[in-house]
Amino acid sequence: MQTPEQKFELITRNLQEYLGGDRIKEVLAERDLNVYWGTATTGKPHIGYFVPMAKIADLLQAGCHVTILFADLHAYLDNMKAPWSLLKLRAKYYEAVIKAMLTSIGVPIEKLKFVFGTSFQLSEKYTLDVYRLTAITSVRDAKKAGAEVVKQVDSPLLSGLIYPLLQALDEEYLDVDCQFGGVDQRKIFTFAEKYLPVLGYKKRSHLMNAMVGGLSGSKMSSSDPDSKVDLLDSAESVANKLKKAFCEEGNIVDNPLLAFVKAVIFPVNTLGGHEYKFEVTRPEKFGGNVAYGTYDDLEKAFENKELHPGDLKAATAVALNKLLEPIRKIWEESKELQKLTLEAYPPPVPKITTEVSRLDLRVGKVLSVESHPERENLYVEKIDLGEETGPRTIVSGLAQFVSKEEFTGKLVVVASNLKPAKFAGVLSEGMVLAASNSDKTVVELLEPAEDSIIGEAITFEGFHSQPDAVLNPKHKIFEKVAVDFITSEECIALYKGVPFKTSDGPVTVKSLKGAHIG
Known part of the structure; x- marks a missing residue:
């Protein structure tokens, strides 16, 4: 029978930080702690997920009631x-793979509660609480709360600001005493501590484990295949990836392999008081086989250069493959799980190369607008495309439709690889794209998302981008492609139904629907 003090020690060991320790002790004096850990169901879980799994094992050993939230709406x-x-398919994939992970390290999953975010986050009461929270939260506080978790831009999407608000509310709706997560979530946790009492x-209290860096030395990320090992990678792939991992001889501070061994390999192999030795196999001429009974012994040997990085990599690969083998076996024996993987993470569709691939459409910023010296319907603009050669001169027939004041400073879409041509004596080095109604009495500029990068290429999902250096005007490539440029009912610029896009979102027009773009 564990004492409250022993339980507290288990709950907080190996954490980088915790908030509200006194509140945890107060609960433990009366009953076991209710804790939740959540994960947004986005990219495939990787070996970094073993870090929270190791702590969840500690929490269960301390008698905690643990809820795992698959945050599908957050994703x-x-x-x-x-x-x-x-959304649903990826949430199911996460449920299956995390259950397999816990099983692989000997954690009894029958003691866990699994919840999908959308099972309660779409309820009327929860939705009203979201509105209540938005009414008392400043944009500054919302942006600050998500600073380490949600992509940060000068003009953030509203969804990214709401994300941390929902995570705070989840603590109430899951009826927990404590939330557990990575230290990168600290600002969300302090937001919750400040705002939940206002409602x-x-x-609640908060537990934070250290973040384990990716193999390349940066944060381990599903979007960077070189930084992480997938849970279903083959043994050979694991060994090859670890061979390429950043591991400087004698460096114990910036070393993702040592960090992983410390956070995962030793803790999960010593669950329940089991003895464990980290075994290194090497030729006699390099010191022969050696085993380390504690992480501290391993770290000291590496710091003193008694253990070579190559040997550490090989030994870590062996230890990691022992953890991954049960997960691989579960997948190999289940056609249902194999099918789910393909449905949740479908392989990318090969991109099509067509004439639109030859266009070079870019985001430009209009620096100045002057009237053409000879033609009153023409403007002469200086437009920055982010080129070292400086802004381009472009002539546009927009004088009747857009004022100089409205045009100046605006982000526009420029066809940048048209052959330069003179318009009434002024050389134009591109074309500004605009949409017009059928009788061309209304013309509206194409507008990239306001945080688009100057010079960024406009892309079309599913199509390769292989622009010509300069389009040959005799082949009329632009004219052929522009036949399929049109605006949607939502005023989004489309090519054959595919949106014009920058990294910050689709390109739009102000109000024209079903309009031709040229």
């Missing part, structure tokens, strides 16, 4: 990393 709010069409809900 959509975080820059739409999980589109609506894949009349109790302040």
Whole structure:
């Protein structure tokens, strides 16, 4: 029978930080702690997920009631990393793979509660609380709360600001005493501690584990295949990736392999008081085989250069593959899980190369606008395309439709690889794209998202971008492609139904629907 002090030690060991320790002790004096850990169901879980799994094992050993939240709605709010069409499938994939991970390290999953975010986050009461929270939260506080978790831009999407608000509310709706997560979530946790009491809900405590860096030395990320090992990678792939990992001889401070061994390999192999030795196999001429009974012994040997980086990499690969083998076996024996993987993470559709691939459409910023010296319907603009050669001179027939004041300073879409041509004596080095109604009495500029990067290429999902250096006017490539440029009912610029896009979103027009673009 564990004492409250022993439980507290288990709950807080190996953490980088915790908030509200006194509140945790107060609960433990009366009953076991209710804790939740959540994960947004975006990219495939990688070996970095073993870090929270090791702590969840500690929490269960301390008698905690643990809820694992598959935050499917959060996955959509975080820059739409999980589109609506894949939301449920990815949440199911996460459930299956995390259960397999816990099983592989000997954690009894029958003691866990698994919850999908959309099972309660779409309820009327929860939605009203979201509105209540938005009414008392400043944009500054919302942006600050998500600073380490949600993509940060000068003009953030509203979804990214709402993300941390929902995570705070989840503590109340999951009826927990404590939330557990990475130290990168600290600002969300302090937001929750500040704002939940304002809504009349109790302040919760927070547990934070250290973040384990990726193999390349940066944060481990699903979007960077070189930084992480997938849970379903083959044994050979694991060994090859670890061979390429950043591991400087004698460096114990910036060393992702040592950090992983410390956070995962030793803790999960010593669960329940089991003895464990980290075994290194090497030729006699290099010191022969050696085993380390504690992480501190391993770290000291590496710091003193008694253990070579190559040997550490090989030994870590062996230890990691022992953890991954049960997960691989579960997948190999289940056609249902194999099918789910393909449906949740469909392989990319090969991109099509067509004439639109030959266009070079770019985001430009209009620096100045002057009237053409000879033609009153023409403007002469200086437009910055982010080129070292400086801004381009472009002649546009927009004088009747857009004022100089409205045009100046605006972000526009420029066809930048048209052959330069003279218009009434002025050389034009490109064309500004605009939409017009059928009788061309109304013309509206194409507008990239306001945080688009100057010089950034406009892309079309599913199509390669292989622009010509300069389009040959005799081939009329632009004219052929522009036949399929049109605006949607939502005023989004399209090519054959595919949006014009920058990294910050689709290109739009102000109000024209079903309009031709040229």
